[in-house]
Amino acid sequence: MxxxxxxxxxxxxxxxxxxxxxxxxxxxxxxGPALAQGPSVTVDWASASSRPGAWSTGVQGGWPWSGLRAQLGLAQRVTLVGELDTAVFRRFQPSAGLGLLLVGTPKARVSLELGLGSVVQGGVLPQQGPSGTLRLRLVASPGPVGPYLVAGTRHTLLHDRTRTYRLGVEDPEVSVQLSHRWSPWLQVGLAFAPTRHFGFDVAIDWHFVDVGVVALTLPGVHFGIQVGNPGPRGEVR
Amino acid sequence: MELRVRRGVFLLALVVATGCWSSDEVLFEVALSGTIDEVGDEADVWVEAYYQSIGSGELATDIFLIDAFRVSGGGAFDYQLLYPVDRGRGLFVYAWADLDGDGALCAPGVTDEPVGGVGIDAPTEEPADELQIPLGALCTPPERLAWEMLR
Incomplete structure (x- = not known):
């Protein structure tokens, strides 16, 4: 052969x-042994869960998705999250919401993240509308490098207006159409924590944008950097 | 009535929450009328309305279909076209006679279906009521005919 x-x-x-x-x-x-010494901003960031008063922020760049995210621990299991995602600077997805820690051990976390925001897309296929997101995050931190997985779903409501000017009629006929877009995604990555206050991650992203409307979805990749204050050392929860 | 009010409030809340509509399309009704070469009572003539050009930059393309209608046997026609003003530029009216009734322009083995077209650079509210569309070519596709006639 x-x-x-x-x-x-x-x-x-x-x-x-x-x-x-x-x-x-x-x-x-x-x-090094950073993850073994307590919570780190990278694990906090990957799991969208911070201790009360702790915070982290991250920036990621990649193709086609890049973004910013910041989070602040509100209560023992509740974290405030704000973010802005963009696909090649044509589609923007700002949102804010809450991360809810379901399982928190020194070596693994499982959390749910709920967000509300909008989708603003320019270019030749413009669209704009409110959206809601739900994400399930699983993060393992057995050693210096922790894998993470995010499964998410985004639902966007579009409201389109059409004004029709008929011949001989001054006022237009107005019609409004509501439509729904569904964009699920999956993310698999590795989180690295050189220090408790600084870390980075690499991941593969599968964003299925507007399922049923957009026929083709290409996988992407991103690299992210996180900084912040994870709170005092010790047990995660 | 109450349902309508609720839907109205819901829509208003959506619009306020997101700043504006996802899309806001404006359609102008354009009156098209005129004559096409007659091809006999048994054949249909398909009339297709295209933008002369659409898109910009690398995505710019010459023609883009807006709407189509059928005129039995050719001759006089009268049609109210809904023209989306923001999507493209100009108007190109293309006509072809479906002599064999297969619904396709010059399918493999067919070389004698006549076509014709006329361009309108800027459609207005004034009726385009004196369109003359001679079917003077054979099997020329719309993009080719538009390129030959408009450049």
Missing amino acids: KAFLPRQSRVRAHAGGVCWLAVAVLLVLST
Whole structure:
């Protein structure tokens, strides 16, 4: 059987793989035992849960999604979350809501996040309307690197107006149409915590934008940085 | 009545909450009338209204279908077109005779279906009532005919 890749390409592919492996090893080594010493802003950020008074903020860049998020712990299991997501700066999704910690142990957290906001999309397919989000977050922090998974759903209500000017009639006929858009997504990533007050993450994003309207969805990737104050050391909850 | 009021309040709340409508389309009724070459009582002539151009930058394209209607046998026609003013520019009226009744312009093996068109640079509220559409070409698709006639 013939090799699919020419020899030179295979060498390049191997070199690329080794390079990524070296980066991953460096990232793991750089994180040290930080996660074992107590809560970190990165785990707080990934799980949308902070202790009362603790806060974290993060910025992420990637393709096609980038964004900002800030959160503040309100109560033992309730966190205020505000964020702005954007897809290639054509679609903006500002929202605010609450993160509710369902399970909190030193090594894992499960939380639900509820948000209200809007979708504002420009370009050739403009749309704008209020939206609501629901996310389930699972974060594990068994060591210096913690994997996380986010499953979310966003529902957007669009209200479109059409004004029809008939010949010989001065006032237009006005009709209003309501429509619904559903945009679920899945995120799988790794959270790194070099210190308790600083961390970063890499993740793969699957945003299925406007299911049934947009036929094609491409996976994306992002890199994020988080800073903040996770509160005192000790048990997470 | 109460349901209407509730729906009205709900819609108002939505609009206030989000600042404006998701889309606000304006349609102008344009009166199209005139004559097309007659092709015989048994054949239909399809009349298709296109923008002359739509989009901008890399996504700009020459023609884009707005609406279509049928005129039996050709001859005189009269149609009220709802023209969305914000989406594209100009108007190109294209007509083709479906001589074999298959609903397709010049399907494989068919080379004799006549076509024609006329351009209106800026549709207005004034009726376009003297359109003359000779079917002087064979099987030329609308984008090609528009390119030949409008440039």
